[in-house]
Structure formats: structure tokens, C-alpha cells
Amino acid sequence: MQALTGAPTRRGADEEGYRTMSTEQNIHQVFGAELSPYSVKVRSYCRYKGIPHEWIVRSSRNEEDFRRHAKLPLVPLVVCPDGQVLQDSTPIIEALEARYPEPSIHPDEPVARFVSELLEEFGDEWGNKWMFHYRWAREADQLSAAARLAAAMMPDVDAPTRETIAASIRERMVGRVWFVGSSPETAARIEQSFADGLALLETHLATQPYLFGGRPAFADFGLWGQIYNAWTDPTPREIIEGAAPHTLAWIRRMLEPSALGAFESWATLEPTLLPLLEQQVGRLFLPWSAANARALAAAEQEFTTPLGGQSWTQKPQKYHARSLAALKIKFKQVRSDATLQRVLQSSDCLRWLHDDA
Ligand SMILES: N[C@@H](CCC(=O)N[C@@H](CS)C(=O)NCC(=O)O)C(=O)O
Incomplete structure (x- = not known):
């Protein structure tokens, strides 16, 4: 713009x-x-x-x-x-x-509430890597997104002008994939993380209309914004539609969400939600977040950190260090909850949420 x-x-x-x-x-x-x-x-x-x-x-x-x-x-x-x-x-x-406190987007149980806030942050920051990478990595997705962006941003120009604008958007955005850490070194891991995360979501959403039960929570909005957008792009759309019918139903449901029931108890949610925390949040997102924040604190132009069994190099993302700090403040308020401690410990998320992580 x-x-x-x-x-x-x-x-x-x-x-x-x-x-x-x-x-x-x-x-x-x-x-x-x-x-x-x-x-x-x-x-x-x-x-x-x-x-x-x-x-x-x-x-x-x-x-x-x-x-x-x-x-x-x-x-x-x-x-x-x-x-x-x-x-x-x-x-x-x-x-x-x-x-507008009602209907609340926060489950009552402290463990579910914090996991929801953590997944909201995960959606905003790691889910954005999925979405942004797929949008600008391949020609078909680049052309589709650039054309739609040009049409929305400049509704009053003629078709040739719009095409010129789309071409310039495409060029600018393709040159910016590094911004979210997408590079030849990381591309396969971003795509694998999307496939793995989607498979886990699919299992979970086969049993629940929303991530935390019968109504949308904070996490739904954060994660959905990214996955819905990915679904509008040809390559991830094909992946979602080919492998994840329950996720697709959730994508559609979240366009106009309504309460279909109450939040589910954490005990019911845990068997299918904990794997997402372990595999995507504890193993990828939080270690990446900590490395990003360390790099910013040290004013580094670029950082390299082991992630998913290989090294990951990118320029630090400023905004993310601030939102991580805000998440740590939320964590401080609930960290004495024993179930939350157990869940974060077993998913290897806990150590990244302390002040000195
Ligand atoms: N952390 C911000 C991120 C907002 C953001 O990055 N917005 C992008 C679009 S997704 C934007 O406005 N980019 C500049 C533009 O489109 O002109 C949020 O959660 O609202």
C-alpha cells in the first residue's frame, strides 16, 4: 500500500x-x-x-x-x-x-485460557510463516495473490494499470519472504511444519467444532486468520482441501462464528491439543521466538539457531519480541497453576516462558 x-x-x-x-x-x-x-x-x-x-x-x-x-x-x-x-x-x-465481555473468548480453566493465548500468539507469528511463505514462494500463488491485492487496493483503475500494479506488488512481496524467515534453507521446514500442524489440527477438529470446544476462543481467531488466508491461495488450498475436511469446515465456520455449545474441559481437549503444543509450539515456535528475542537484544542483524534438527538463519523480527514479552507477562499471572505447569513442562514450552529464556 x-x-x-x-x-x-x-x-x-x-x-x-x-x-x-x-x-x-x-x-x-x-x-x-x-x-x-x-x-x-x-x-x-x-x-x-x-x-x-x-x-x-x-x-x-x-x-x-x-x-x-x-x-x-x-x-x-x-x-x-x-x-x-x-x-x-x-x-x-x-x-x-x-x-464487550460476553460471550467471553476465554475459557474459565486457567490452563485452557493460557493455552488459548499461547496458540493465538503461535497463530499470529508462526502461522504467519506458513501463510506468507506459501503465498509468495511459487508462481501460481504469487500471481493469484498479487492480482487480488491489486484489485482490492486500486478498484478504480483500468485493467492494464491494474496488471502493472499487480506485477509491482508481486516483485516487492517475493523479495520480502525473508522477512518471516522463509529462505531456501528454511522453506522445506516451513512446509513440513504446515503439513504436520494441519494433520494435528485435523485430528483435533474432528472431535470439536472449535479449538476449545463448542465456541471460539482467542486461539481460534489468531490461527484461523492465517489458515483461512492460506486457503485462499492455490497451493495451500489444495493441501487443505485434499487432507483436512474438518479443518476446512472450521475455516468456513470461523467466517461467521457462532456459539454451538460451551467450552470443553481441558481434560477432554488435552489428548488432541497437547500434540500440537509439543510438536509445533515447544519444538519450533518458542525456541525460534527465544532466539529471535536474543538476537534483537544483542542488536544482531541476523541470527542462526538450531531448529527442527537443522540450522535456521534469518533477520530478527522486531514486532515478535514485543508480543513474546506480552505473552510472558500473561504467563506470570497464571504460572502457579499446577495443571498448566504440567502441560507446559510436558510439551517443552515451559522453559521458554520464563523471563530469562
Ligand atoms: N501485528 C499486527 C500486524 C499487522 C500487519 O502486519 N498488517 C499487514 C497486512 S497483514 C499490513 O498492513 N501491511 C502493510 C500494508 O498492507 O500496507 C497485527 O496483529 O495487527
Whole structure:
């Protein structure tokens, strides 16, 4: 989007009109994009909670409006009825959850609640490697995503201009896969992690409509945003549709989520959820997170760490160190829970959640 500024913008009575109406009707404006996993995560959350909102596809038509509100050039961006502006999907959901507590997205049991927060973070950060890598690794996915992005961002240009824009988006994004750690060295491991994680999710979702039982939890929104987006891209779509019918049903369910029952007890969830924690979170995501945070603390330009039996090299991801610190604060509040200790210990997650990890 940044590269496309200077594009035609359309402001006027319409936009002013809906803004006034929005305030009067208590409507939240959600600026987002269908191809932004974090945006659809927030939209799915608003739909589930019944929060009055208007989904505004960020495009050349509203760029000026967006920029006026945005502190960061990122979607999602939520303008609340009182004018408060929220950015960053995890804090956005936390802020809205405080104002709209029912139905809660947090299971009551401390162990389930923390595992849900951990999986939300896993979805945002590690699930994003799956999604972003697949979107920009192969020609078919690159072409598909670039064309859809160009159409959404620049709805008013003619077809040849749109194609030129799509080509420039493709070039820019393909050159950025390193940003999430995708490289020739790591590509096979990212794809294996997606296949393995999907197989575990499939087993779990064969018994539950949502990750924590009969209603969506924080984890569903984080993980779903990434997997839903992957499903819109040709290569991961084929993988999902070929191997994971229950996950596919969950992807569709989460577009307009509703409560179908209560949260399940941790004892019921554990047999099929613990393997995901062990294999993907304890073995890959958290060791990667710790190495990333260490590299940032040491102001390194690049870090190399053993991961999944081989070395993994990438530039550190700044945002992630902050969200890991926030997760550690959440952990501090519940770490005395004996079941949680056991679960995190047995999945080899515990040692990464202490302050000095
Ligand atoms: N941590 C942020 C990440 C937001 C983010 O990276 N948004 C991307 C789209 S998924 C973005 O807006 N990129 C710049 C652009 O599209 O112009 C969140 O959870 O909201």
C-alpha cells in the first residue's frame, strides 16, 4: 500500500456521511483487507461478538481517511464510536473484549485460557510463516495473490494499470519472504511444519467444532486468520482441501462464528491439543521466538539457531519480541497453576516462558 500512495483518493459527502452515521449508531469502523490475516481475524471476532461494525476495505478510495487515523501504516485499524483508534490485532481484541465481555473468548480453566493465548500468539507469528511463505514462494500463488491485492487496493483503475500494479506488488512481496524467515534453507521446514500442524489440527477438529470446544476462543481467531488466508491461495488450498475436511469446515465456520455449545474441559481437549503444543509450539515456535528475542537484544542483524534438527538463519523480527514479552507477562499471572505447569513442562514450552529464556 505504501508504494501506491499518491494514488487517486475519493473523499466527500459519502465518507463524511457514513462517519457521522457510524458515530450515531455506535458503529466501529474496521479498516482491513481480505488478504490480511490479522484483519480478517478482527472481523471474525467482531462478527462473533455481535459488535456493531463496518468492514472497510482499505483502498485508494479511503487512503486519506485511513492515514488520518493510522499511527502505523498497517491494517487492521479500528475506529471506535468514541473516536479512539486501535491498531494491532491482539491488543484490538483485548480492548474490545474488555468492553464487550460476553460471550467471553476465554475459557474459565486457567490452563485452557493460557493455552488459548499461547496458540493465538503461535497463530499470529508462526502461522504467519506458513501463510506468507506459501503465498509468495511459487508462481501460481504469487500471481493469484498479487492480482487480488491489486484489485482490492486500486478498484478504480483500468485493467492494464491494474496488471502493472499487480506485477509491482508481486516483485516487492517475493523479495520480502525473508522477512518471516522463509529462505531456501528454511522453506522445506516451513512446509513440513504446515503439513504436520494441519494433520494435528485435523485430528483435533474432528472431535470439536472449535479449538476449545463448542465456541471460539482467542486461539481460534489468531490461527484461523492465517489458515483461512492460506486457503485462499492455490497451493495451500489444495493441501487443505485434499487432507483436512474438518479443518476446512472450521475455516468456513470461523467466517461467521457462532456459539454451538460451551467450552470443553481441558481434560477432554488435552489428548488432541497437547500434540500440537509439543510438536509445533515447544519444538519450533518458542525456541525460534527465544532466539529471535536474543538476537534483537544483542542488536544482531541476523541470527542462526538450531531448529527442527537443522540450522535456521534469518533477520530478527522486531514486532515478535514485543508480543513474546506480552505473552510472558500473561504467563506470570497464571504460572502457579499446577495443571498448566504440567502441560507446559510436558510439551517443552515451559522453559521458554520464563523471563530469562
Ligand atoms: N501485528 C499486527 C500486524 C499487522 C500487519 O502486519 N498488517 C499487514 C497486512 S497483514 C499490513 O498492513 N501491511 C502493510 C500494508 O498492507 O500496507 C497485527 O496483529 O495487527
